[in-house]
Amino acid sequence: MVDSERNEQPGSELVGHASVARFIASDREHSGFVYRQYREIAARNLLYLQSELRVLEIRQRELDREDAVGDLKDYEMAMDMEVLAERVLDPNDGRAQRRVKLEYQIKEKLKDYQEMLIRTKAVLQLRRPTKQVYEAFRSDFNNSHQSQSKQFPKLSGASFDLYEEEHINDLVSLCSPSLDEDRLTTWLRHHCPKLFMRREKHAYARGRSYVASLSERRLQICVASINIILAAAMLFGAIYNLYYVDNDKTKLGLIAAYTVAFAFCVGVLTNARRSEMFGACAAYSAVLVVFVSGNLGYGITSNA
Template sequence: MNEGINSGDRGTTALGKRKEGFADVARWISLDSDSETSIYRRFHELGARNLLYLQAELLVLEKKLNELDEQDVRTDDMDLKDAARTWEVLTQRHAAGLGDAKDRIELIEKIQTKLREYHEALLLQSEISKLKRPNKRVLDAYRLWFKKPYPALGGLAKTFLDTPEDLVGLNTSETDYLSLFLRRHWPTRGEFSRDGLHRIGRFSEQSVAITVAAISIVVAAFLLVGSIVGLYWVTSDAAKLGMVAVFTATFALSVGLMTNAKRAEIFAAAAAYAAVLVVFVSGNISNPGA
């Protein structure tokens, strides 16, 4: 999705029949087949605060349980010791209405409930922390549509795009340099913003991904086959070493530009590629020009 300014005919809009408020925003989000506009607040501070509250409650419950454990050690009452060792005895005393067993069972049930809630919140927060921030290109287009000529939502809801550091995208696109370059120049389907003046361009992210994959395959095949063919016909050892260096550098550059590989992965891929070329050069291959 790209953004732009209308400089002529108003054209047609992809929004169809007009809606208002949350219905309007929801439909605009749903129009994006790649779901890049599924951008929301993650409320990171509130999530952290909720975990701290749950943790504090569990610390209190843990302290109470430890105090009961200390009482079990100090007591001379064999029935209480049996209840501490045997679950069946503890439940029998609870069924009989004995206060010590009732307090312990209630505390255990509170811990089980609160611990489950805490662990679920912890796992959810862990998953949410893995979500990436929305693409700046998409976020700019979203803001343009959302805020002009007036905010699409009222109240506090109209401010949710004002905190970019707390926003997450449910489906973020690839961020390799080749994909970014193609998105900036990809043909789009024009759509006017709500003010009728600013144009927003939509395009299929899948088409960009297919193009990037095709270019990557062609480049990879050329670097592998082309290097082997070139090294086969060159007879000078110095020229062969120079070609290995050039092809390896080109390969590493292509991996860095066309993929999201990390530095360690680029080094590993370049080393493997160079190893293939070195093995080829060092082999005893008949050369008609030798």
């Protein structure tokens, strides 16, 4: 999703949440699924649960100290769950009642706390929407392509400023580029989005919207093509150059230069790890060394 335009033509009457939902679902790449994550509220909720668990933990330790200085029956209750289960049936046994009630409270509160930790971690791993996606979403949300009198947020009340710039750091995209996306793809996505734009027409209230979204398929085809062409050029270009060089020192210098250039391309255009980069450079230089050391590398000299 890169940008959106509006032409004043009659369309299906969708307003409010229905209009925003249709815009979100209109992109086949699903990049419009942008929402607030409410990090501050999530952090406070975790703090509340943590504090509540701390109170229960202190109560549990107090009961443990009471059991440690109690009589033989208290020792047995602390050591054997069956004894505790029997004593809790006695409504007059306040210590057993408190112990079991506290255990249930801890179990429920700890479950909520751990689930919240896991869910919060998953949300924090979501990435923010790209600049193009955010600008397109905000433009449509605020009806920026309408006439001046119709430029107002699609949602009102407390939701009118959900996607304002003050909340940009709190937005997450449910379908954002992966963290291991290579550098070439990232660069093309941010600097050349118009090359991969796909326009789709959708009907909204007060007009018909033309949503221009970025085609991930076209982007991946372009990146794959560039990588193939560059890899072929680095390999066959080096071989072609070495074929017409007779001086051994010059050949060694060219092999070193081409290996450095190959390493630079791998490091800049891909997200290869260090070990993978070393392996690729070793294989590349090995091919050039084998070519130079073989008879084919001395074709001109032998013919002469």
